[in-house]
Amino acid sequence: xxxxxxxxxxxxNIQTLRYYERRGLLPEPPRRDSGxxxxxxxxxAVVRFIKRAQGVGFTLAEVEMLLHLAQGGPTDCExxxxxxxxxxxxxxxxxxxxxxxxxxLERLVETCDRPKRSxxxxxxxxxxxxxxxxxxxxxxxxxxxxx
Amino acid sequence: xxxxxxxxxxxxNIQTLRYYERRGLLPEPPRRDSGxxxxxxxxxAVVRFIKRAQGVGFTLAEVEMLLHLAQGGPTDCExxxxxxxxxxxxxxxxxxxxxxxxxxLERLVETCDRPKRSxxxxxxxxxxxxxxxxxxxxxxxxxxxxx
DNA sequence: CTTGACTCTGTATGCCGGTACAGGGTCTAT
DNA sequence: ATAGACCCTGTACCGGCATACAGAGTCAAG
Numbered sequence: 001x002x003x004x005x006x007x008x009x010x011x012x013n014i015q016t017l018r019y020y021e022r023r024g025l026l027p028e029p030p031r032r033d034s035g036x037x038x039x040x041x042x043x044x045a046v047v048r049f050i051k052r053a054q055g056v057g058f059t060l061a062e063v064e065m066l067l068h069l070a071q072g073g074p075t076d077c078e079x080x081x082x083x084x085x086x087x088x089x090x091x092x093x094x095x096x097x098x099x100x101x102x103x104x105l106e107r108l109v110e111t112c113d114r115p116k117r118s119x120x121x122x123x124x125x126x127x128x129x130x131x132x133x134x135x136x137x138x139x140x141x142x143x144x145x146x147x
Numbered sequence: 148x149x150x151x152x153x154x155x156x157x158x159x160n161i162q163t164l165r166y167y168e169r170r171g172l173l174p175e176p177p178r179r180d181s182g183x184x185x186x187x188x189x190x191x192a193v194v195r196f197i198k199r200a201q202g203v204g205f206t207l208a209e210v211e212m213l214l215h216l217a218q219g220g221p222t223d224c225e226x227x228x229x230x231x232x233x234x235x236x237x238x239x240x241x242x243x244x245x246x247x248x249x250x251x252l253e254r255l256v257e258t259c260d261r262p263k264r265s266x267x268x269x270x271x272x273x274x275x276x277x278x279x280x281x282x283x284x285x286x287x288x289x290x291x292x293x294x
Numbered sequence: 295c296t297t298g299a300c301t302c303t304g305t306a307t308g309c310c311g312g313t314a315c316a317g318g319g320t321c322t323a324t
Numbered sequence: 325a326t327a328g329a330c331c332c333t334g335t336a337c338c339g340g341c342a343t344a345c346a347g348a349g350t351c352a353a354g
Contacts (some may be wrong), residue, residue, distance in 0.1 A: 296354090297354090298352095299351085299353105300351075300352100301348100301351095302350090303347095303348090303349105304346090305346085306345075307343080307344070309342090311339095312338085313337080313339105316336100317333095319330105319331080320330075320331070320332090321328100321329085323326105323328095324327090
């Protein structure tokens with residue numbers, strides 16, 4: 001497959017493919033004599049995976065870890081294991097947050113037309129408490145540590 | 148409370164508060180005669196909520212919707228309802244994806260040291276299929292529509 | 295062998311979410 | 325009344341994630 005086809009099937013821009021390649025997310029495909037990239041069909045799945053993972057809140061750096069982890073080097077089983085476990089814990093936290101939001105949202109909808117107004121917002125109450133320490137630190141700079 | 152205190156308790160930079168204020172995420176607090184902002188304690192919860200929501204994959208634009216929705220204007224109950232439902236569906240999709248990832252990751256770990264190598268990656272297989280249409284369209288430009 | 299669609303590389307640009315800095319007031323303790 | 329910590333506004337800058345454009349080569353159909 002050529003670039004345009006992969007891009008179309010994966011639902012992304014051609015430039016995006018090249019960008020992922022530069023970032024090391026997408027392995028460099030072999031080239032024809034012309035210099036054209038020649039992708040295997042798996043590439044589409046990989047790109048879609050990247051998009052899904054992103055849509056769910058992972059950064060490209062994290063996606064990269066997931067991918068490398070998925071492609072699992074031969075000997076680094078231990079490392080893969082640890083990383084995977086860490087990611088699973090991360091996922092659990094994310095899922096938990098999403099659940100909490102979901103519950104709050106539904107409660108919000110429920111109480112919405114009952115006491116007309118003046119009900120306090122369950123969303124923020126449910127999720128605004130406690131110090132913020134989300135996932136694995138992306139975007140975080142909690143303690144004001146100099147970056 | 149003054150800016151610095153809110154920032155410290157919420158675990159963000161002062162500038163971030165002002166940024167959120169500019170974006171309309173954080174309501175403009177009253178000012179002292181000196182011009183200093185004077186926040187109520189709820190602000191901390193709001194900021195924390197923003198951070199959580201972000202950490203879980205919402206953009207600030209989405210967070211803004213959630214917040215406005217949470218603060219629920221008086222009459223827009225219908226609209227609030229719809230929006231909330233939509234967000235809940237969005238959350239469900241996210242949760243589903245995370246679950247799938249979770250399962251795949253664990254399968255990956257399991258099969259990791261069993262057949263030494265050559266097992267195919269369940270992560271990408273599980274999540275690389277089908278067209279990408281995550282959540283509510285953030286980051287998406289699926290059909291190659293000219294923007 | 296020309297035309298139009300496609301691809302290549304490289305560089306520039308744009309949006310999002312902050313973060314930093316300059317230049318200046320305010321507050322509090324001594 | 326002055327030092328030091330804090331806050332104000334405004335503007336500039338940064339990293340992440342793309343996306344666009346320029347200038348040139350490739351390919352398939354007529």
